[in-house]
Amino acid sequence: MNVKLMSGLSRRYIHTLRALLWLSVLSVTPGTARAIDVFRTDTSVARTPASAFANDAAHPCQFGQLEAPLHLAEAVNRALCENPKTREAWANVKVQAAAVGVAKSAYLPNLTANLQDVRDHAVTDVSGYPRLSSANRSTVYSGSISANWVLFDFGGRKAALANSQALLAAARANQDATLQTVFSTVATDYYAAQAAAGKLALAEDTERIAHDSFTAASARVTHGVAAISDQLQAQTSYAQATFNRAKAEGDLQAALGTLAADMFLSPDQPVTMPAAEDGVVPDQDFTASISSMIEEAQTIHPAIAAARAKLDAAIASEQQTRAEGLPNLSLIAKYSQNNQPASLGLGQPEFAATGRDWYVGVQLQIPLFEGLSRTYKVREAQAQTEVQADTLDEARQQVGLDVWKSYQALQTNIQSVGNTATLKQLAQRSFEVARRRYAAGVGSILELLTAQKALSDAKQQRIQALTDWRAARLQLAAKMGRLNAGDLRTEHIPPQ
Template sequence: MNARSLMRAKRARILITLVVKGALLLGGLPPSACAFDVFGAAASVPPTPAGEFADTDAAHSCQFVPLGAPLRLAEAVNRALCENPKTREVWANVKIQAAAVGVAKSAYLPTLSASLQDGRDDATTDVKGYSRLSSVTRSTLYSGSASANWILYDFGGRKAALANAQALLAAAHATHDATLQTVFATVATDYYAAQAAAAKLELAKETESIAYDSFTAASARVTRGVAAISDQLQAETAWAQSTFSRVKAEGDLQIAIGTLAADMSLRADQPVAMPDAEDSVVPDNAFAETVTAMIEDAQRTHPAIAAARAKLDAAIASEQQTRAEGLPVFSLTGRYSQNNQPASLGLGEPHLPSTGRDWYLGVQVQIPLFEGFGRSYRIGGAHAQAELQKDMLDEARQQVALDVWKSYQLLQTDTENINNAATLLLVTQRSFDVARHRYAAGVGNILELLSAQKALSEARQQRVQALTGWRAARLQLAAKLGRLTA
């Protein structure tokens, strides 16, 4: 082998070594280090699972310190939106669809590929009886090639594929938004349920204390001989019942706290302090428009409907893409290759160093002629999928309208009952005060006192339930309208 061939072989080995080392190096890096987002796909992905609901005032969104005391609704919502598996799943799907848009856009660019080979060739030919025809060849061979392909026209196939990917990305964003609002409403409902449970426990303790006072008063009257023993027994029964209710309220609170902690992806035994039921949103006229206007607005803007509409657009684009795949594709193709394969004049002749080169540039047309009728069935399936998505869009509209109607009526009921509960609490408090004074003065009986005591306890619980129920109904209506904000 001459010096020129040795130099080429050396260069080829060096190039192969660099390529292999570079591949190994890139393979050891994280995906983000070797990815080139030339189409800006990452810009369409929210930085956190919480999306637009993320706490923008925080130095680092979705990074939390230990729970505050008492826990505020905004903190509970932020934790749930960032850590809930459902929100992380739909966030990951947004990233998947954003990458799919980048793949669809890359189809408009040419594809380039290269191949390089370097090896040792030992060839021995032994012709018995004709030694002059025998030969031994030892050489270092290399070959390299580069090819390119650029689709020039495909009758709208790439355009339909890009439209499909973009519609699926829009659907993923809308689904992400809808999931965030659902999780928001769920954690808010569980938050107010825990707040109500904490308030009910405090009321149960107060009721138990009042029942004990009534039992003490009845016992004193029995001791003085001014009341029958039945008064003491009835008061003691009421006290025992209030103790039973207090223990049950403690268990209900632990269940509610565990549910809220699970919403925030915390352990169910995580201690959580709830604020007072009176320390929260107060009744207002945030939803003063008519229910008809609400339904019409929700059917235009609700994320669930936006997701269904985007999926319909994706299905239509997918049908167009399937049709285009059965049409010709025009491409610009080119290739260049070079090798140092030795040449020989014939059997028994020495191999001579040589260099081979080959290249071509041209236009290629691919025409699908027959696919066993599979194309027709795929087109039919894609068309049926579009019809299915249209029906699902209509179903989403009907469901949103029904949800808004139910939530609106529930909010109206809870709004009226807040005033009713306040009036009831005022009346029962006055009734209990009167009954207690009458019994202490000896002009009232134990049944009157216990009845007023029970009515007061129930009125207090109804007041708490009315407040927390109104707050939950308000958020539920906002969720059904698609209007929840952080």
């Protein structure tokens, strides 16, 4: 009766071990692992690769057909969501968030279950003494559960957690820096495509004007009031305008292909650009002194935050390396059970039996000698800390220089916007006067063609100045680490 009872207990124990085994398997399957997040590390990971740039949308990073015309907001959001660099930075944040979970799990006990269920066939053949020989077949199981809980380790786990948290902060800062860079790149390419579209429209308009001038010169030559040289000069200007229009078409297609590639689309994807707006007034978003702007950038820029976080991680890693060479105190426990048959001696029959073993206590591990490797590991960690400190200084210097250059470029473009507005107005008036004078027969064809070319150049300079100014604004914001979703809503600027 006792044997049957123990056998029932053993079977229940085996069932428990099997349940634990299946739970262990399920905990590492892809779908279940995503659902089990006791330490809520997923809260440190953005919903999408675009982070806050797309999280305010109802369905972030989900796109249909391209807008026609394409606006900057869609171009940037597509690029931030689909660009491999932003997705890689997002994945790195996931990696470091999981590493934080691993570091936190070191504070919990480790439980290990071991289960064996085997068919045992034991044969003992004693020569000359057949009565002592035996042959037994049995199904033998054994199971055990052991626990190990580190109670004290001189700060090793704390340093490991600090290291993983610092690396997570660095990964998030790197993601922000990547988003800023991709944002700036696609915005620059967007404005370049917009400028190319504007230049093509201007080239087509210039070709039409050149054709009108050629027609007027031909009519005057036909009526004998102008020399044939007038017609030839006008025809030459018309041919040059046709050549420029064809080149502008090629430049536009190249710019559109670059913009499509930024959005991770095929370069031959049809893209329609809005017209470049005229009559804009440069705003005063960046009115602070350049010294204060550099100081601000060196404080908040994601590249600085990433370098600072990596320095913190290196310091924590050094502390962890030192702690690994110190003693640690653990609580240990184990319980095991088996049904190994028992025998009274050689040649005696085996009897069903149940064996149990358990213990609980504390364990002190003291590293005594590691072949001097600990000394060099600590030196390596110290050197890594020095490297990260120098990297932080280098990042500060580079950010300051980038802000300085971008600020000067913006100031130049602000002046260019005003200068080209005046230049365009003067060139337009000069062309109208020259055209009327030539129509009245008091002006020369050279005067008309010169004014025509000056007007075309002024219009091109105006378009380029506007797009350069828009791009320079975003470039400075990116160099300062201040680009955000609000900058996508600054495309439409009120006229003068």
